[in-house]
Amino acid sequence: xxxxxEMAAIKIKFPVSESEIRNLKVGDEVLISxxxxxxxxxAHKWMVENHPTEIADALKDxxxxxCGPIVGKDKKGGxxxxxxxxxxSIREEPFTPEVIRxxxxxxxxxxxxxxxxxxxxxxxxxxVYLHAIGGLAAELGHRVKKVKGVYKLEFGVPxxxxxxxxxxxxxxxxxxxxxxxxxxxxxxxxxxxxDSLIGIAK
Amino acid sequence: xxxxxxxxxxxxxxxLIRRTxxxxxxxxxxxxxxxxxxxxxxxxxRSTMDAILEDIKLSGRTSIPLCQDTGTLIFHxxxxxxxxxxxxxxxxxxxxxxxxxxxxxxxxSVDPITGKNPGNNLGPGLPQLHLHQWDKDYIxxxxxxxxxxxxxxxxxxxxxxxxxxxxxxxxxxxxxxxxAVWKAQGKGCAPGIIGIGIGGDRPSGYECAKEQxxxxxxxxxxxxxxxxxxxxxxxxxxxxxIGPMGFGGNTTVLGVKAGYRMxxxxxYFVSIAYICWxxxxxxxxxxxDGKINYYDW
Numbered sequence: 183x184x185x186x187x188e189m190a191a192i193k194i195k196f197p198v199s200e201s202e203i204r205n206l207k208v209g210d211e212v213l214i215s216x217x218x219x220x221x222x223x224x225a226h227k228w229m230v231e232n233h234p235t236e237i238a239d240a241l242k243d244x245x246x247x248x249c250g251p252i253v254g255k256d257k258k259g260g261x262x263x264x265x266x267x268x269x270x271s272i273r274e275e276p277f278t279p280e281v282i283r284x285x286x287x288x289x290x291x292x293x294x295x296x297x298x299x300x301x302x303x304x305x306x307x308x309x310v311y312l313h314a315i316g317g318l319a320a321e322l323g324h325r326v327k328k329v330k331g332v333y334k335l336e337f338g339v340p341x342x343x344x345x346x347x348x349x350x351x352x353x354x355x356x357x358x359x360x361x362x363x364x365x366x367x368x369x370x371x372x373x374x375x376x377d378s379l380i381g382i383a384k
Numbered sequence: 385x386x387x388x389x390x391x392x393x394x395x396x397x398x399x400l401i402r403r404t405x406x407x408x409x410x411x412x413x414x415x416x417x418x419x420x421x422x423x424x425x426x427x428x429x430r431s432t433m434d435a436i437l438e439d440i441k442l443s444g445r446t447s448i449p450l451c452q453d454t455g456t457l458i459f460h461x462x463x464x465x466x467x468x469x470x471x472x473x474x475x476x477x478x479x480x481x482x483x484x485x486x487x488x489x490x491x492x493s494v495d496p497i498t499g500k501n502p503g504n505n506l507g508p509g510l511p512q513l514h515l516h517q518w519d520k521d522y523i524x525x526x527x528x529x530x531x532x533x534x535x536x537x538x539x540x541x542x543x544x545x546x547x548x549x550x551x552x553x554x555x556x557x558x559x560x561x562x563x564a565v566w567k568a569q570g571k572g573c574a575p576g577i578i579g580i581g582i583g584g585d586r587p588s589g590y591e592c593a594k595e596q597x598x599x600x601x602x603x604x605x606x607x608x609x610x611x612x613x614x615x616x617x618x619x620x621x622x623x624x625x626i627g628p629m630g631f632g633g634n635t636t637v638l639g640v641k642a643g644y645r646m647x648x649x650x651x652y653f654v655s656i657a658y659i660c661w662x663x664x665x666x667x668x669x670x671x672x673d674g675k676i677n678y679y680d681w
Contacts, residue, residue, distance in 0.1 A: 211431060252452050252490045264487050265452035270533050270571055293533070294571040294630065315432050316533065316573035316629060317662040320448035321439040338501045340490060352435060354428045354631060368632050369569055372624040376566040379620050380559045381549050 191352070196289060197243035200308040203288050206355045208362045212312055214351040217330075218291070220249045222269060224341040225334060226277035233284060237333055240345050245289030245312070246281065248274060250340030251323070263326040263346070265319035268293035271311070279303035295356055295365035304359045311357035313364075318352075325351045389466065389672035390523070396670055397479035397525070400678070401457070402488045404527045404666040405449045408440045409680035411601040412577075412638065412663050416440075419575055419628075419635030429633030436628070436661060447488070451573075451662045454489040455531035457505070458594065460514045462524040464672075469515050476513070480505050522671045526598055529664040534576060537568035540589060543652040552652045554613055557582055557642075564656045565621050565637065570630020573660035577601070577639045578617070581655035584645030589655035596641035597659050600681040605642065614640045628661075638663075 194202060196216035206212065219240050221229070228234065252265040271292030278296060281287055282303040290300065291312045304310055314322065328347040335342045356364040420433035443450045457480060463472060481504040483489045491503040493510055505511075541560040543552045548563050550556035561580060568576070581592030605611040617640040627633020638661060647653070667679040 209428060211428060250452065250490070252449060252454075252487050254487050265449045265490075267452045269453070270536065272571070293573070294569070313629060313631070315435050315439075316570075317451040317660060318435055318439045319450065319452040320442045320446065321435065323448065323452075324442070338491070338503075340501075352431075354432075354629075356631070364632070365569065365630060368626060368630055371632070372566055372569070372626050375624050376562055379562050379623070 193350075194289075196245045198288050199243070200288070203308050203310055204359050206310050206358055207360075208355055208358050208364045208367075210355040212353050212355060214245065214289070214291070214312065214353060215349045216244075216347070218245050218247050218346045218348050218351070220247045220251065220342070220344040220346070221274075222248060222250050222341050223273055224337040225343045226274045226281065228334065229285070230277045230280050237343060238285060241285040241287050243286055243288050245291055246287055247314070247346075248290075248292030251344065252319075253329075253339050253344070261329040261332065261344075263323040263329060263344075266323040266326060267317050267319035268314040270294045271296050275300060282307050282309050291353060295363065301357055301361060301363055304357060305361050308359050310355050310359055312353035313356040314351070314353050322351065325349055390670065391674060393472070393475045394479045394482070396668065396676060397476050398482050400525060400527055400666060400668045401479060401483040402447060402486075403678055404529055404664050405454055405483075405488045406443050406447045407666070408444065408450060409600075409663065409665055411680060412661070413437070413440060415601050415638040416575070416661060419638060422634045423627075427633065428631040429627045429635070432628040432631060433635065449488060449490070450664055451531060451660070452490055453531035453533065454492060455529040455664075456492070456535075457489075457511045458514075458528045458530060459511060460516070460526040460595075460598070462516050462518045462520070464521050464523060465517060465519065466521070467523070472515070473513060476511060477506055480511055522669060525668045525670070527666055527668075528594075528598060530594070530597075530659055531662070534572040534658045534660040537564075537572040538590075538593075538658045539564040539567070539656050540586065541654045541656075543654060554609060557654050558613060558617060560654050561617055561640075561656055562621065562624075564658070566624055566626075568658055569626055570628070572658045573662065574626055574630060575628055575635045575638045575661050577659045577663050578621070578637055578641070579657035579659065580640070580642035581653075581657070582642060582644040583647035584653060584655070585648070585651065586653060588645050589653040590657065592643050592645045593655040593657035596643050597657060597663065598665055598681065599641045601639040610642045610644070614642055
């Protein structure tokens with residue numbers, strides 16, 4: 183594995199161009215700014231089954247963040263993010279290729295990586311998977327500068343689609359738009375070590 | 385409950401919840417620091433560990449939960465004879481609902497049949513309470529928060545497991561634990577802490593495994609065979625190279641703790657409770673005169 187970690191973290195602002203996304207490689211540390219939309223299980227089912235148009239503008243050339251936040255309400259009735267770490271992304275694997283294709287989403291942010299379908303869609307349409315740091319709830323909550331709005335609050339606070347304005351949200355590219363997945367590499371490398379620890383000859 | 389004793393129990397349990405949710409145990413912080421030092425400067429593993437340590441400080445200063453998944457609340461409480469369990473349970477439930485309103489906890493209980501979230505972290509099966517009667521006059525309450533990501537990568541094996549060359553012995557236990565942690569990759573928010581329950585039936589094996597997570601990372605198992613198993617696994621699991629969040633690195637686990645329960649002749653379960661780096665636990669000792677202390681284990 184070759185890390186491009188000698189370079190300073192790359193800054194990306196959503197909505198973003200395809201060429202900026204195509205330039206990203208597995209292992210890049212990326213700081214995200216701009217518009218971000220949260221979405222978990224209920225939201226993905228809604229997007230794929232209904233193709234709702236109300237969120238299309240926020241998602242075009244934008245990013246989806248797999249997150250069930252803790253959200254507070256201020257005295258004026260506005261929302262603020264208290265804690266916002268990522269949730270495990272693989273649950274959204276059945277929906278993500280279609281979401282990337284239909285809404286032209288360029289960034290999928292979450293935890294734990296995604297599968298072959300998403301990797302192929304990233305290659306075809308020019309998107310990347312950006313791994314956020316699990317449990318960095320307070321820090322990531324602070325990187326949300328403003329809650330611009332929310333859709334489907336009836337799904338409950340963790341499952342609603344929150345539209346956010348974020349600044350310098352730290353992530354690592356673990357699946358790029360060229361068919362490379364850090365998750366596949368680490369699984370294979372660690373698999374060889376596991377085999378030798380257990381005493382299985384392959 | 386006698387009126388002169390144990391005033392404001394709800395408030396004390398609310399504070400226990402707040403501390404558990406927002407203040408990292410010192411032994412876990414130390415283990416994360418050691419892990420961070422072992423990662424190559426400039427690597428994503430190193431940046432990740434640095435970010436985690438900064439975030440821990442931020443949560444402690446601001447009472448923001450250490451993770452937005454505040455998980456399942458698991459209580460182990462030693463209760464004086466003067467307290468009626470039914471009353472204590474009602475008090476704890478009120479404290480949980482209040483903690484949720486105050487955003488120390490995320491509304492985390494979902495009805496699996498209707499899909500509805502009541503918004504108060506309560507419902508059938510919650511909270512998980514292990515109440516033990518004792519003859520001391522003070523309450524000792526342990527609380528652990530365990531999130532869903534790590535719960536999803538926990539596992540239970542049956543020995544023998546021929547595919548994993550695991551017979552009914554401690555080498556077999558070793559092999560299945562290696563397999564479970566490999567399968568988890570970074571998905572449990574590595575680096576994790578591994579609790580192992582050897583034996584028992586299916587639920588008690590998992591209970592035993594989860595109880596190991598209440599132990600401080602620096603303790604040594606009184607059973608020398610289990611102490612060796614813990615030491616070997618801690619060293620070898622870090623050789624897997626999965627690293628923080630599965631980015632690759634030297635810190636895959638922060639600790640390994642094992643315990644056992646008697647088993648049936650026909651059964652040999654190995655239960656693995658995987659908890660994330662945000663291993664939130666606290667112990668409260670509350671005396672009837674109001675004197676109170678909090679501990680990290």
